[in-house]
Amino acid sequence: MNKKMTILFFVVLFLWACYETEVSFKSLINGFSDVNFFISEMFPPDFSEVSKVFPDFITTLKMAFVSTFYGAFLAYPIAIFAANTVTKNKFLNVFFRFFLNLVRTIPDLLLAALCVALFGANPFAGIIALSFFSFGIISKLLYESLESLDENSFDPIKAVGGSWLSKIKYGIAPAVLPQFLSYCLYVFEINIRAAAIIGLVGAGGIGTWLNINFDLGQYNKISSLLLTLFLIVAIIDFISAKIRKRLMGS
Amino acid sequence: MKSLLKIENISKKYPNSKKHALFNFDLDIFPGEVIAIVGKSGSGKSTFLRCLNGLTETSNGNIYFKQRDTKSMSSKEYRKYRTNIGFIFQNYNLQDRISVLDNVLTGLLGQRSPLMTTFGLWSKQDKEKAKSILFEMGLSQHIQKRADQLSGGEKQRVSIARALIQDPKIILADEPVASLDPPTAKKILDDLKTKCKKRKIAVVINLHDIEMALKYSDRIVGLRNGKKVWDSPSSEATKESFKQIYQKT
Numbered sequence A: 001m002n003k004k005m006t007i008l009f010f011v012v013l014f015l016w017a018c019y020e021t022e023v024s025f026k027s028l029i030n031g032f033s034d035v036n037f038f039i040s041e042m043f044p045p046d047f048s049e050v051s052k053v054f055p056d057f058i059t060t061l062k063m064a065f066v067s068t069f070y071g072a073f074l075a076y077p078i079a080i081f082a083a084n085t086v087t088k089n090k091f092l093n094v095f096f097r098f099f100l101n102l103v104r105t106i107p108d109l110l111l112a113a114l115c116v117a118l119f120g121a122n123p124f125a126g127i128i129a130l131s132f133f134s135f136g137i138i139s140k141l142l143y144e145s146l147e148s149l150d151e152n153s154f155d156p157i158k159a160v161g162g163s164w165l166s167k168i169k170y171g172i173a174p175a176v177l178p179q180f181l182s183y184c185l186y187v188f189e190i191n192i193r194a195a196a197i198i199g200l201v202g203a204g205g206i207g208t209w210l211n212i213n214f215d216l217g218q219y220n221k222i223s224s225l226l227l228t229l230f231l232i233v234a235i236i237d238f239i240s241a242k243i244r245k246r247l248m249g250s
Numbered sequence B: 001m002k003s004l005l006k007i008e009n010i011s012k013k014y015p016n017s018k019k020h021a022l023f024n025f026d027l028d029i030f031p032g033e034v035i036a037i038v039g040k041s042g043s044g045k046s047t048f049l050r051c052l053n054g055l056t057e058t059s060n061g062n063i064y065f066k067q068r069d070t071k072s073m074s075s076k077e078y079r080k081y082r083t084n085i086g087f088i089f090q091n092y093n094l095q096d097r098i099s100v101l102d103n104v105l106t107g108l109l110g111q112r113s114p115l116m117t118t119f120g121l122w123s124k125q126d127k128e129k130a131k132s133i134l135f136e137m138g139l140s141q142h143i144q145k146r147a148d149q150l151s152g153g154e155k156q157r158v159s160i161a162r163a164l165i166q167d168p169k170i171i172l173a174d175e176p177v178a179s180l181d182p183p184t185a186k187k188i189l190d191d192l193k194t195k196c197k198k199r200k201i202a203v204v205i206n207l208h209d210i211e212m213a214l215k216y217s218d219r220i221v222g223l224r225n226g227k228k229v230w231d232s233p234s235s236e237a238t239k240e241s242f243k244q245i246y247q248k249t
Helices: A002-020 A025-042 A047-082 A090-105 A108-119 A123-147 A151-159 A164-201 A206-216 A219-249 B045-052 B075-082 B100-108 B114-118 B124-136 B152-164 B182-199 B210-216 B239-246
Strands: B005-012 B022-029 B034-038 B060-065 B085-088 B170-174 B202-206 B219-224 B227-233
Touching: A025 A219, A047 A090, A047 A123, A047 A164, A047 A206, A047 A219, A090 A123, A108 A123, A108 A164, A123 A164, A151 A164, A151 B085, A164 A206, A164 A219, A164 B100, A164 B114, A206 A219, B005 B045, B022 B045, B022 B227, B034 B045, B034 B182, B034 B210, B045 B170, B045 B202, B085 B152, B100 B124, B100 B152, B124 B152, B152 B182, B170 B182, B182 B202, B182 B210, B219 B239, B227 B239
Parallel strands: B034 B202, B034 B219, B085 B170, B170 B202
Antiparallel strands: B005 B022, B005 B060, B219 B227
């Protein structure tokens, strides 16, 4: 009985949400005719400008790399304060966890738009926005890893009269290092895609070209950019997955 | 002779537990002696050792180190007190991902500036001392290896080295050979005893093996249900005494 009620509840919720958001098959099918148009415009891709904008691909990669680094650098101490296995202070734990939730609530595109307004339409704005974004993810994942550490593993440090800093350096850092690096690589992968997207709001990198070509209706150029980006992301994902597997395995 | 560590009426009751893990326990530990704590599993042996250096807080009672009540110590003084006590864990509790040398150096964390050690800055003397102890423990070929590359017996030797580098007055060893095969266990206990006798370090060692307890200790203390039921020189312990310690309740 309970199970049936649960299923019914979700069916009703789904239908209500569809109705409220005006989801209908009709509009989906109507949209498809436009898809035909886009696809025919996109193919064959025009690679003539890819070499010209290649430096901007590199900029996108640089943005992703630098912001992952900043994010990770900030996330490490904050995660330490948020985790009650490491910092035995309820007030600090709650305060920093609240702060982390707050940071993660802000959508990345909104953050990017805000940074562009503050710092101008350039890669720096994008880097600041992505750093916050990276910080949000890494600190959350790292803090969860820290919480799951076995507290008995700090006993040797405590037993010899070691300080809080010693506990972090010799008890915690080596124990969570593989996870931490793995999270950084994962966020770097996400950041490459995100760096391309936030370029749409003017935050530099390849996204700027996507935006320009979109406005000009040059869809065959957009497809060439997307295919190149896809190739770059695929290569980096492949390498990063290999490294992460080794980190977690050892 | 004055006792090094005087344990007076300590009790421990864990939250959510009806029974005392340790009840009104008294003991005097003198410099250089080897005490074996024996008893069934769950008799309170581990709790007792962990109470001595504050890894577990006592519920009642006092512990005096060189006539000074450890309860009256500030947290800084207590950390200083801990530097006098080496601890050897059953599961070695080494940091797997750092080198053997660094693992031994962690024994000095309470005695060196936290800022320096946090950046991995150890003095040349400290490193030399660690190397010479590792040499003494027969581990000189493993110094730069990562701790997780060692065998169980080698790991326990590293953790003995980590305790020795502290220049402790006492070493507490919680079932140090329970995870090892008998020949390795024997070698480790031989080593632990000779190195500590040489340095006049008192050793309190939890053992469940009666033969080993008799062979390696000067004194036997029996625990049953958290209470001390036996305390005598090892030479005076007989089969009867062990029956009393291990008898069913």
